[in-house]
Amino acid sequence: MSERILSVLVEDKPGVLARVASTISRRGFNINSLAVGPTNIEGRSKMTIVTELESVEQVKKQLNKLINVIKIVELDPDNTIESEVLLLKVSINKDTQTSVIEKASLSGAKSVDVGQDYAVFEMTGSSKDLDKLENLLKPFGIIEMIRGGRIAIQTKL
Amino acid sequence: MSEEKLSGAELVVRSLEYMNISTIFGLPGGAILPAYDPLYDSPIRHILARHEQGSGHMAEGYAQATGELGVVIATSGPGATNLITPLTNALMDSTPLLAITGQVASEAIGNDAFQEAYTVGLTMAATKHNYLITSAEEIPQVLLEAKHIATTGRPGPVLVDIPKDILNQKVEWIEPKLIEMPGYKPTLEPNPKMISQAAELIKQSKKPILYVGGGIIHSKANQELFELATKFKIPVVTTLMGRGAFPDGNELCFEMPGMHGNYTATTSIQKSDLLIAIGVRFDDRVTANPKFFAQNAKVIHADIDPAEIGKIREPEVPIVGDAKSVITGLIEKLADTDLNTSDWLDELNQMKKEYPLSYNQEEKGPLKVPFVLEELQKLADDDAIVVSGVGQHQMWISQHWNFTSPNTWLNSGGLGTMGYSLPAAIGAKAAYPDRQILALDGDGCFQMTCQELITASTENIPIKIVVFNNGNHGMVRQWQKIFYKNRFSASELTHHTPDYVALAESMGATGLRMIEKSDVKKVFEKMLEIDDKPVLVECIVDPEDMVFPMVPAGGSNDVVILNEDDLKKL
Known part of the structure; x- marks a missing residue:
C-alpha cells in the first residue's frame, strides 16, 4: 500500500489537535505520522497526516466535519517536498568515535553534542534518509532517538 | 451609548x-x-x-x-x-x-x-x-x-x-451576529450534473426503490418526496428514522426494511435494480451484511453529510445536498418522464399479499403487543405522537402503527437508548400541549428513566404511557432463545415488581392495568379520557412472543426469517 499525505489547515484554537486525534482514533484510522505547527497565516495551523489507508477518503470526510478544520488537501507525491527532523543519541568509545561521526556526517547529519561516551546528531531530511541514518548507527548502540513527524509542501502553485 | x-x-x-x-x-x-x-x-x-x-x-x-x-x-x-x-x-x-x-x-x-x-x-x-x-x-x-x-x-x-x-x-451585551465560519459550510444545493446523472439512471430503471430515512424529516421534504414517488410511481421504503416521511397506507408505501422490517420492504431492495437512497446512512440494521445488500442494484445516494456517502456502499451517483433540493431537482429533471413501474409494483404487491405481517391474538390467551397497538391506534387521535423505547415493542410499533406524517414517531434509532420513551414524550408534550403524546414503552426501558414520571405530573405534562410488561428484557430474551439455547442469563425482570399501577399513583399519575383482550378497549378509552394528569397503563403481555420477520445480525437480507418455524433455516 502506498502512503497518502494529507495537509490539513485548521483553526489555531485550544483542543483542535485533540479533536483531530479523537476523530482519527474514533473511526479506527491508522496513521504513520502526524505533525502540527503554525503557518504564515495568523490564527491558522497546519497538520500533516501520513497514512497508508486505502480509505483515505473517509478520513478526509470525517475530518472535514470538524468545525475547526478549514481545508484538507491530499498532496500529490510527485510534486511534494517532504521533510522531517531527527535527534539521535548514540554510544561511542575511543574505537568507534571517528567512524560514527564520519558515517553520520556523510549521511547529512550534524553532530550537535559529543561527549566521552555519546554523541548527539541532528538531521533534517526525508523520512527515508532518516531511516538510513538510524540503520547506519544502530550497530553502535542507539541510546535515544526522537523524530519530529513528517511535514510536506506541494511544489507547484 | x-x-x-x-x-x-x-x-x-x-x-x-x-x-x-x-x-x-x-x-x-x-x-x-x-x-x-x-x-x-x-x-x-x-x-x-x-x-x-x-x-x-x-x-x-x-x-x-x-x-x-x-x-x-x-x-x-x-x-x-x-x-x-x-x-x-x-x-x-x-x-x-x-x-x-x-x-x-x-x-x-x-x-x-x-x-x-x-x-x-x-x-x-x-x-x-x-x-x-x-x-x-x-x-x-x-x-x-x-x-x-x-x-x-x-x-x-x-x-x-x-x-x-x-x-x-x-x-456588556453585544448583539450576536452570525459570522462566516471558515470550517463550516454545509452543502445544501446539489450539483446539477449529479442530479442529471441520477435522473438518467431513474429513467433506465425497471425496478427502482426510494429508500428514505430521517434526512427527509430533518429537511421537511415529505411533500416533495410524495410528489416524486406518486408522479413517477416509484415504491418507497422508510427506515426506522424515516417512518412517517411517506404515508403508510399509500399504495406505494412498503414501510420498513431491515432486521425486523417486513418481508416485502427488505426483499424489494434485494430485487431492485436501482436504489434511490435519500437521507439514509445504510445502517447495519437495514443492510445486514452489506456485501449481500442490494447486489442487483445501482445506487444513487443523496445526503447532506458527505461522510455518509461511500461509507458503507459506494454509489454510482453520489449527491451531496439537502433532501428537499435534491428531490425538487430530480422532479424537475424527470419532468414528464413516463416511468413504467407497474410490473414491479405488481411483483411487490403480490409479495405483500403472500408475506403479510402477522400476529396471533387468541381470545383467552395473553395479550400480544401488535394487537394492543392496533386497538390503541383505532382510538387515538390522527395527529398523536408516538414515542418509543428500544427493543421488541419499538419494532412492533414501527411495523404495526400507521404513520402518516413526519415528526409523529420519536424513537432512539441509532444508539438504541433504552429509557428514551418517557422523557422524550415529556419533551414532545411540552412542545405540543394540545396533542396526544403516547409513550409506548417496554418494562425494561421504563425502569431506566421512570423517575421522570414525577416530572410529568409535577410540571403538569399529561402524557399517556403504556408499559408493555412482559417481565423480561424481551429482545435480549428473544436472542437468547434463538442464539443461546434458551439460557436466559440476566434477562428476567419479573411481571410483578414494581407494581406499576401503584408506582404511577405514587408519582402523581393515574395507574391502570390491562391483562386480557376484553380489557383493552375500555382501559384505553379511560386512558384517553383523562387529560389533567399523566396516565400509565400497564399492559401485561406474552413474554414468549418474538418479533418477526428477522434477519440475524451480519446475515443476508436474502434470508428473511418469517416465524419461529423458519428459525430452522439458521
Missing part, C-alpha cells in the same frame, strides 16, 4: 430569549447555579427533570417532535456526564440539541475540583461541536453559533461549557 452591564448568567438567559427559545429542560447544581437565578424572572419555561439523562432526552423529544432546537441545561461534573447518553443519542439520530453546562471556576479547571469533569473532552465524540467559554463577552456569540451548527447541515448536538466565574463576570 453604553448599556448596563450584565452577568454571564444573565447573558445566557438573554441569549436564549434572543434566539426565541421558549422551553428548556434541566436540573440545577453548584456550577450552573448563577444561570438559574436570572432564569427565575425569564418567560422561558424551565422543566425540572429528576435526572440529567431525562432532561437531555426531553430536549431531544422536543426537538424530534418540532424539528427545532431542543435545549438542555446542567451543572458540571455528574450533571455533564449524565448528559453523555442523550448527546450521543442526538448525534446518532441527527437531532438538533443545545446543551449548556456549568463548569468549575476557570482557575480551578484541571485541579480535580469538586464536581469537575473534563466536559469538553468527554463530549468531543458525543457532539457535533463543543465549546469552552473563556470570557463572558463570548457568550451571546457562541450560543448563536452553537444553535446555527446544531440546526443546519446535518443537525446534531452542540455543547457549551461555561465556568462558574464567567457566569458571574459582568460585561
